[in-house]
Amino acid sequence: MTTSAPSTSYGALGADWVMGADGLRERSAARVLVISCDDSVLLVRGHDADLPSRSWWFSVGGGIDPGETPRQAASRELHEETGLVCPPEDLEGPVLTRTALFHFYTETCRQHETFFVARAPLGWEPERSGWTDQENNLLDELAWFTVEALRAEQREVFPHDLPDILDALAAGWDGTTIHLGTENDDEGLRLRNSGAE
DSSP states (O other): OOOOOOOBBTBOOOTTOEEOTTSOEEEEEEEEEEEOTTSOEEEEEEEETTEEEEEEEEOEEEEOOTTOOHHHHHHHHHHHHHOOOOOGGGSEEEEEEEEEEEEETTEEEEEEEEEEEEEOOTTOOOOOTTOOHHHHHHEEEEEEEOHHHHHHOSSEESSTTHHHHHHHHTTOOOSOOEEEEEEEOHHHHHHHHHTOO
């Protein structure tokens, strides 16, 4: 059964989120690790409209549209969110999969994610002109991180093991897809249960 999330003043989970058999909304998504010539990674910082005091870092990407492959969706999302044009066949991967359980728009959601790598050209910098109104409301910034900076970052970073994953990718992708299984957003659940705002 396909249902959409209730509307909020900030927008809502899109129609691509469907109700799972266990009552959690879920979707499939494609994500991109944009890696620079110096092995830094481009991340997005976002926040929950219902818990604005908390923000976290995560990779570029989003939901897979009907008829798209994960690779096609990754290429499209990369262009929309950063301006970088990278044809699907030029993406490396899939390098990683995970299922993320997280808390957003007052409910627990499940997202099945497939990750690819895009190598940014020397001197390229991202731009935000392709962001939707919802993205402009919920996404705060784009920033480059070295592995060392990621390990020192005080805000949450998803996936949790991203510094180790980047270390493994520094010499190039070896053709192996890492499967992380399910990662839980324990901090989001803790804050919601404590009534933090």
